[in-house]
Amino acid sequence: MFAFLALTLTTALRILARNRMRAGLTMLGIIIGVGAVIAMVGIGQGARDAIHAQIASMGTNVIIILPGATTVGGVRGGQGGAMTLTVADALDLKKRVPLLIDTGWAKRDVMQIVYGNKNWNGPVNGISPSYLTIRDWGFSSGGAFTQVEMDTAARVALVGQTVVENLFDPGEEPTGATIRIKNVPFKVVGVLAPKGQSAGGSDQDDVIFIPFTTAERKVLGTSFLGAVGALFASTASPDDLPEAVEHIRDVLRSRHRLQADQPDDFTIRTQVDIGKVQEGITATITNMLFAVASISLLVGGIGIMNILLVSVTERTREIGVRMAVGAKRWHIIMQFLIEAMTLSLCGGMVGILIGVTASKLTTSLAGWPTVISFQAIALAFLFSLAIGLFFGLYPANKASQLNPIEALRYE
């Protein structure tokens, strides 16, 4: 049995090697199909991983609450235009919504920052003590503000990587330097660890943090003390988000004395919402390309069946001889099935190679992240094997049902 299979495989390989051009053309459909599947899955998964990483960088368990739009005489301002959220809201939420681990607040404005003879326009954020914890933001040097600095509205700042690159010379240590924000001198006490792009595509590292109190009183100004640009809250796990969001809505509506028929004067957002949209788009594209690749695999399978039918006809006499010397039906079936599977497997392997290469090229040329998934490779491998089996069955069966006498006489 083993000797039979081994010899049949050798024979199949020899026949393919003999008809290299024909075998190559036959395999083309499988090669393109498998290659496309591998590349598409690679690109799709890369995109999904990137989105996941972006969401994680924002914090998967973070809730952002933005003030609603103002309405002045029927003319609505943009979102966040109104000053409907306050520090008191944040503190009260922390007390009244048990699912929240912490709440924080911030307000921001784009301002000119000057250091030495360089300047940069970047968003300056006044942040509450808990903000960095909620956003899970680390430091590459220095450290967070102290409580005293927060309480006394000290002139201290934390800078993001992009700001560092634009204000400081390479190799220069920003921590301890004095920069000027709107002409007010600030001492840099830390540099933030890089976070990369947000799910929305903005550069999260282009940022400067100063204590909220300082921002409110000395830099950004305010219409009334305690008005914030956004509230932040975090839950223990992303699963708690929906319930926490509902609870927050109830608390804020009652605090803002909104009647049942009035719309919210705030907007609650979570990273899950943002991620879902992007993931949906990626999934649609991946599915579409997967469908195209499947059609290509199907066409490849038909190609294999076609060439095997030709091969059965060409080798009718050989089949007759094999039967005359004692080949049984299953011997003949196995011979052609092994040939079909060798074809489809070789095609599959070349396809895997091409798919992996295409993924790598996409990464290096277009800069898209790709992931070579071993599941996709294993799946493509098994799938091409199955195609060989499925499309080889008909020609193999046809060969095995030849009448040996007629096969021997076939011209």
Next chain:
Amino acid sequence: MTDLIVCEDLWKIYRVGDVEVQALRGVHVTIRRGEFIAILGASGSGKSTLMYILGCLDKPTRGVYRLDGRDVSSAGPNELADIRNQQIGFVFQSFNLIPRTSALENAQLPLFYRGLSLRDQRARAAAALARVGLAGREHHTPTQLSGGQQQRVAIARALVSEPSIVLADEPTGNLDTESSREIMGILNDLNRRDGMTVIVVTHETDIAAYASRQLTVKDGEIVSDRATADASSHPALLS
């Protein structure tokens, strides 16, 4: 000598459209182990049909065919394949070697389906090739061999499985006189030296003359069954 082949009232009837063709019409014949038989007959006489039935490639419509004491007429396709593999070696007019495949592998073919280890297959195939005088040509492909040499590979393939019967269908039909003499010499030798039963189907009387017994088939019946003069006195063998 024991009876190897016993045919009792063999009939083979084909249907071609509405027409019934009686290819064999009640053939009775007994062949003993070790005989050298020639089956003579014109084309359409039914000799090919008889050969296919004797070779277990076809089954009779009616009648009994006992090979080595076993009733073959009722065997299924897989059993017939086993019988062909173990008891019968075929030699065809057009050699029927597998193209672009070495002489050794062609000779190996019956053992391939017997499930022997690769090493045994090769050793026995090489021995069979040596037996027909092709030692050293194991790795030649059919196109690199002359017609006579190709037929010798086919004989090696037939005898590699040590069958009871070598069944040769017009073995010299595609060969020149010189090669024909060689091939018939080998078949004669297999019969004489190894005691193998050889059946040659032919329409040429000088080929039939090698056999020790000639059966003539006409219109689906055996019309003559006669022993010939001692084949060793055949002029071709004396030269």
